[in-house]
Amino acid sequence: MRVLLFLCFLFLWLPVEAxxxxxxxxxxxxxxxSxxxxxxxWMYRQRDTLPNHxxxxxLNLVIDGQFAKLTDSTSLRYLASLxxxxxxxxxxxxxxxxxxxxxxxxxxxxxKHRIGQMGWSMRFLQAVRNLKRQQELKNSGRSQVYLSFHNFNLAADVGLYVRRKYLRISPRYTRMGQEAKQLGMFWGGDFVGFPDPGHVQRFINSADLVSKFPALAFEFEKYRDHYQSIVYRNANRLNKVRDTKALLMTLDSLKVGKVCACQIAIMPKEITTTSDYALVEVNSTxxxxxxxxxxGNGYFYALGRWAFVPKK
Incomplete structure (x- = not known):
């Protein structure tokens, strides 16, 4: 079923992309x-409102002079992430x-059971990975992403062994990948541009994950400029960044209609805001x-809503 959904996604993707x-x-x-x-x-996470993240x-949240309280579980997760x-x-x-x-x-x-039945020795080298380690791997060139399925415990790195010796490179990983795909997993050996034969994951790509769990868009939004730079650098090789572009399309679609801070900073008529803490304050009047x-310094922005507009 998961493979069938992927084929449908590929069939529909090109006209939607255009x-x-x-x-x-x-x-x-x-x-x-209101x-x-x-x-x-979401406005605090917005990429163009802060010099860094x-x-x-x-973090203080103020609406018309009143501190806003977070009570729903999703918002509390957002706050914990920030x-x-x-x-x-x-x-x-x-x-x-x-x-x-x-x-x-x-x-x-x-x-692991299937590989064992073949007489091979297999271990999971790493499943869950903390965010600091993930970003160290990205900065050292050993990973292509700042945010990985490993960070959500939805990916694992596999090691195959012969007489207790780790096989860094071996045709056996292709067979392991075939077995993984038969179980409904997605194999890193199929990755375009950065194949990873010792990697398996639950979802085909981040767009698929965010489509199923839209609240997770908040985590990927932090790295929007990184995803955009990947697409721009590969403008003539879009087949290599199809997953990244699909993620950006998904993030954009989920933002439509949401309240936003319009990019050009403004000077309001009255200024009463001061804070020694991180702050998001709204004056609806x-x-x-x-x-x-x-x-660092804070800035005032006009309120608005995200929308798709024709490119000039």
């Missing part, structure tokens, strides 16, 4: 009559992903939002 390529996502200024605390978290620490430099995403999102993590564990056990990181 349609999306004719428009761009932008924050259109407009009067916002908004909720989660809207403020280091930890917010204590407050520290390297949030434990596998723990934060486990209540949401529990069924997928469990299903992946079953797949891993089945894969004057239709502005003030966004300030833990360290």
């Amino acid at each position: 349609q999306i390529d004719s428009v761009r996502l932008t924050c259109l200024p407009q009067k916002i009559e 908004l909720q605390a989660p809207d403020l978290l 280091s930890a917010s620490g204590d 407050r520290v430099d390297y949030p434990a995403l596998d723990s934060i999102w486990l209540p949401v992903l529990r069924s997928e993590v469990f299903a992946f564990e079953v797949q891993k056990d089945s894969l 004057q239709n502005w939002v003030f966004i300030k990181p833990r360290q």
Whole structure:
């Protein structure tokens, strides 16, 4: 079933891609009559409102002079992700992903059993990986992404052994990948541009994960500029970045209609905002939002909503 869905995705992807390529996502200024605390978290995460995205620490949310309280579980997960430099995403999102993590564990056990029946020795070298380690791997060139399925406990690295000696390169990984795919997993040896024969994962790509669990878009949004730079650098080789482009399309589609901070900073008529903490403050009467990181200056932006507009 998962393979069938993937084939349908490929069949439909090209016309959808062409349609999306004719428009761009932008924050259109407009009067916002009402908004909720989660809207403020999304504006803080918005890539063009902060010089960097280091930890917010204590983050104050204010709507028309009143501190906004977060009560829903999704917003509390967003806040937990924002407050520290390297949030434990596998723990934060486990209540949401529990069924997928469990299903992946079953797949891993089945894969190990199958490989064992072939008389081969196999170990899972690493499954869950913390975010700091993931970014170290990216910066050293040993990974292509800042955010991995490993960070959600939805991927695993496999090691095959002969007489207790680890096989770094071996045709056996191709057979292992075939067995993994028969179990409904996705094999890293099929990756375009950066094949990883010792890797298996639960979802085909990040777009698939975010489509099924839209709340996770919040985590991927942090690295939007990275994804965009990958697509721009490979403008003439889009087959190599199809998954990245699909992720951006998914993120864009989920943002349409949401409240946003319009990119050009403004100077409001009245300024009363001061804070030594990270802050997102909204004045709905004057239709502005003030966004300030833990360290550094804050800026005022006109409120608006995300929308697709034709490219010029």
